[in-house]
Amino acid sequence: xxxxxxxxxxxxxxxxxxxxxxxxxxxxxxxxxxLWGDYFERYIGKLREDQEEFQEIEELTRVRLNxxxxxxxxxxxxxxxxxxxxxxxxxxxxxxxxxxxxxxxxVGTIISLMLLQARYERCVRNDQGKGAAMAHFxxxxxxxxxxxxxxxIYLAVFAAGMLxxxxxxxxxxxxxxxxxxxxxSGMAVGVVGGLCASFGIAPVLVRKIFGAEKIxxxxxxxxxxxxxxxxxxxxxxxxxxxxxxxxxxxxxxxxFRAGTGLLRPGLFISKxxxxxxxxxxLRAIVFHEIxxxxxxxxxxxxxxxxxxxxxxxxxxxTTVEVxxxxxxxxxxxxxxxxxxxxxxxxxxxxxxxEQTRYQEVQAxxxxxxxxxxxxxxxxxxxxxxxxxxxxxxxxxxxxxMMVASGHPATELxxxxxxxxxxxxxxxxxxxxxxxxxxAA
Numbered sequence: 001x002x003x004x005x006x007x008x009x010x011x012x013x014x015x016x017x018x019x020x021x022x023x024x025x026x027x028x029x030x031x032x033x034x035l036w037g038d039y040f041e042r043y044i045g046k047l048r049e050d051q052e053e054f055q056e057i058e059e060l061t062r063v064r065l066n067x068x069x070x071x072x073x074x075x076x077x078x079x080x081x082x083x084x085x086x087x088x089x090x091x092x093x094x095x096x097x098x099x100x101x102x103x104x105x106x107v108g109t110i111i112s113l114m115l116l117q118a119r120y121e122r123c124v125r126n127d128q129g130k131g132a133a134m135a136h137f138x139x140x141x142x143x144x145x146x147x148x149x150x151x152x153i154y155l156a157v158f159a160a161g162m163l164x165x166x167x168x169x170x171x172x173x174x175x176x177x178x179x180x181x182x183x184x185s186g187m188a189v190g191v192v193g194g195l196c197a198s199f200g201i202a203p204v205l206v207r208k209i210f211g212a213e214k215i216x217x218x219x220x221x222x223x224x225x226x227x228x229x230x231x232x233x234x235x236x237x238x239x240x241x242x243x244x245x246x247x248x249x250x251x252x253x254x255x256f257r258a259g260t261g262l263l264r265p266g267l268f269i270s271k272x273x274x275x276x277x278x279x280x281x282l283r284a285i286v287f288h289e290i291x292x293x294x295x296x297x298x299x300x301x302x303x304x305x306x307x308x309x310x311x312x313x314x315x316x317x318t319t320v321e322v323x324x325x326x327x328x329x330x331x332x333x334x335x336x337x338x339x340x341x342x343x344x345x346x347x348x349x350x351x352x353x354e355q356t357r358y359q360e361v362q363a364x365x366x367x368x369x370x371x372x373x374x375x376x377x378x379x380x381x382x383x384x385x386x387x388x389x390x391x392x393x394x395x396x397x398x399x400x401m402m403v404a405s406g407h408p409a410t411e412l413x414x415x416x417x418x419x420x421x422x423x424x425x426x427x428x429x430x431x432x433x434x435x436x437x438x439a440a
Contacts, residue, residue, distance in 0.1 A: 019101060019102065022077070022102055022105070023105055025077045026074060026077055026078070026105060026106065026109050027109070028073075029069075029070040029071075029073035029074050029077075029109075029113075030070065030074070030109050030112055030113060030116075032070065033066060033067065033070040033113060033116055034116060036066060037116055037119070037120050040062075040063070040120055040123070041120065041123050044059065044123050044124060045123075048126070054390075055390055055391050056124055056125065056389065056390025056391075057248055057389040057390055057391055058391065059124045060121060060124050060125075060248075063117060063120045063121055063124065064117065064121075067113060067116070067117040067120075070113050071110065071113055072342075074106065074109050074110060074113070076338050076341075078102070078106045110144070114140045114141060114144060117140060118139075118140050139211075142208070142209065142211065143209045143210075146205055146208040146209045147205070147209065149205075150198060150201065150205045153194075153197055153198070153201065154194040154195070154197060154198050155194070157190065157193045157194040157196075157197045158190035158191065158193065158194040159190065160190070160193070161186055161189035161190030161191075161192075161193045161194070162183075162186040162187065162189075162190045163186070164186070164189070165182050165183070165185045165186030165189055165190075166179070166182050166183055166186045168182065169182050169183075184314070187310065187313055187314070187317075188310050191306055191309045191310050191313065192306045192310075195302060195305055195306050195309065196302070199255070199256060199298070199302050200255065200256055200259060200263055201263065202254040202255050203237070203254045203255040203259065203262075203263060203264060203265055203266040204262055204263065206239075206241070206252075206254045206266065206268055207239060207266070210241040210242065210268070211241070211243065212239040212240060212241045212243075212266075212268060213239065213240050213243050214237070214238065214239060214240070215238040215239065215240050215269070219279075220238075220274070220279075220282070221238060223279060223282070223283060224238055224267070224286060227283055227286050227287060227290065228286075228290065230371070230372070231287070231290045231294065231371050233290050233293055233294060234257070236253065236255070236264060236265040236266050236267045237264050237265070237266040237267070238266075238267055238269075239266050239267065239268045239269070240268075240269055240270070240271050240274065241268050241269070241270050241271070242270040242271045242272055243271050248270060248272070248388075248389045249270050249272040249273040249276055249384075249385045249388035249389050250269075250270055250273060250385060250389075251267065251268065251269045251270070251273055251285050251286065251289055252267075252268050252289065253265060253266070253267055253268070253289050253292060253293060253298070254266055254268060256298070257293060257298075267286070267289060269282075269285075272388050273285070273385060273388065276384045276385065276387070276388040277381055277384055277385075280377045281377050281378075281380055281381035281384065282381070283373070283377070284367070284373045284374070284377035284378040284380075284381050285378075285381050285385075287367040287371045287372070287373040287378075288363050288364060288367045288373070288378065289363075290367070290371060291362075291363035291364075291366040291367040291370075291371065292359065292363050294366065294370075294371075295359070295362060295363060295366055297359045297362075297363065300355075300359075301352070301355065301356075301359070304351075304352070304355055305348075305352065308348040308351060308352070309348070311344070312341070312344030312345065312347075312348055315340055315344050316337055316340040316341045316344060317337075319336050319337055319339075319340040320333045320334070320336060320337040320340070321333075323336040323337075356407065357407070357408050360407055360408060360413070361408065361413065361416055361417070364378060364413070364417055365417065365420060368417075368421070375414075375417055375418065375421065378417075379410075379414045379417075382410045382413065382414070383410060386410050391410075
């Protein structure tokens, strides 16, 4: 047998095991999600059988968070296995076949996770009608593809920022200390630039991910115009989400205030919210969203998010470098990096939730004190949104899965607002009494 053929057979045998190992590793998150889902379906079925109430949106959040963690695990395994990909070192066709099979199996696992998530969401909503499975799959696929595009844009901007900042070190052969400084600077520039791009294109992504349509009801459009004009805020685009498929009842503003054209900021209101609320209640919700704009909450959230991502990146990178220097083991360093990344992610989510809770109450107060909304309409609107979303009136926090959303529990929120305005009235009455005494 020719030496070239022997070498190729040896290479085939060497490459077969890594591919098998990658497949086994990729099956672990998929299998774990499927096993959890089997328990979850029986749990929901038991609640329905016993006619016990449960928070639909909280259970949906649990399904999506677990699905997200499974996808992240698949991505870590896929990217981590690229280092040992033989296609870079082997010029014969099998090296490229190995990479192709790895990629094909990775896509297959992601699609399988999407199908499982759609199934569990249908279980929560008790939506087993004809065509429901395909409708959920199409919605999940559309959301996944556009989310991946948004992620790709972020990574492209991040890579460009890193390249611009680190290129001088390679071109001019600068000292290592300067190179490290430029690397850290490039990381910061890349993170801020990537998040800036993500915030900027958010109106486009929200429209595409949720299949938004322009609000065509002339009465609602006229009312929204009146509210924005009274608040001295430029009118955004008005969009309705959840027209063709159910979406939780809520409203949000996306995009930078200075955006124009395709990047013009948008007010997104779900169809279920419009159907559930009266015009006065809808006005109170829109005043709340306008307060976020006037108070600069999106800008503050952007700055805070940038800081969190930079800190998480530095923490993860430092962990990998330290473990690598101490143990000289790439696998242990990579595993430690994954642990550090997940921990940083969890801490960042919790920190953002705390910021969001504070901003929500602050926006409520501003909408009532400054913009002319009132607590009665706002409270009624929040309770109706809870009911439309299947949220129990007295849901508990912070142990709830809804912590990830950052919104305070409605009844707690209403109590805080009522107490705040009661204290404000007492303070105002005391000041008025003091002025009268001084005048006398």
